[in-house]
Amino acid sequence: MGGMAGMGPIAPEADEPVFHHAWEARVHALTVASPTRGNIDAGRHERELIPGPEYLAMSYYEKWFRSLSRLLVKRGAATEQELASGRADPASAKATPNLPAAEVTARLTRRGSYLREGPAATFAIGDRVRARNLNPPGHTRLPRYARGHEGVIVAQRGTHVFPDANAHGRGEDPHPLYTVRFTARELWGPDASPRDSVHLDLWEPYLERA
């Protein structure tokens, strides 16, 4: 939604609590502990599948609750009937928790990485590139506001898991990741500040040489 108008004022809250309701904390914890955890891209895509008008009307953790429920069914961890009744199907096998209490701290402080072995970077720092005009039907991390615009590579970030593939169960398909600087005027036109810029982290398949 970057660059869209009409979303209303920003509403900061003084002394904001980490969670506003106990159920929000539980939804967060359930999402972290659930067997559906492990593919961050699939989780993000599931939230994007919420229809726009509903998405905008839902609170953050309502979206998490919806996407967790959907993913549990998609992964076969629970059935629609079980979610509706709140009771386990007596015929279903008892599972073992994916995340036992004793392992929580180790899991949350694990030093993970999205870097993978894969193709080497084609673009160098300083190269001019254009964000391709791609409009895939599924998950992507190429924001609409950058598509078709030219920028400059300012950093190479290594070869990273590619969300467009990973979100859809097509494997990690790693690609080089870059930070690309777009001037505010390139993105937003002549009324934008001549000094300002927006930086995006973009995978090589999103880019072409300008």
Add this chain to the structure above:
Amino acid sequence: MTLRVKALESLLVEKGLVDPAALDAIVDHFEHKVGPRNGARVVARAWSDPDFLTRLRTDATEAIAELGYFGGQGEHMVAVENTAAVHNLVVCTLCSCYPWPVLGLPPVWYKSAPYRSRAVIDPRGVLAEFGTALPDDVEVRVWDSTAEIRYLVIPERPAGTEGLDEDALAALVTRNGMIGTARL
């Protein structure tokens, strides 16, 4: 929502998919173990220790790990430094990406449509709404967290703080200062 979430939790516990004690431990982690006080320690160290600042510039993930801060949503950290001439602002227009190990979970406004939509097109207006009027000659760099790189703004060290130790410096650093919606 309270009842619906309770029903889902009891279902998943009954099925053996989640350990209720694990849920308590996860909530405790995000309420008490991570939060902007961690990021403030990083900033105070960067202000006080030039060698640390050099390491932060070279590999922020490793430098921040020296202070014991690492984990999910902090796998690939980059520090961006404010100066008199440059102001940095971090957003995630696509969802709610935020450096959990150093800032904790994001505030509601950071995850909301108004901030996500406007931070990239009108960063100066957003800053003004947060009470920060930036002079025209200050360059604004917005960082849209579109991948797994997580950005931490290192605010400019306030004037008159030369004699302060790291604890006192950390106390000056605010969450919004490390997102970039405020200057210190």
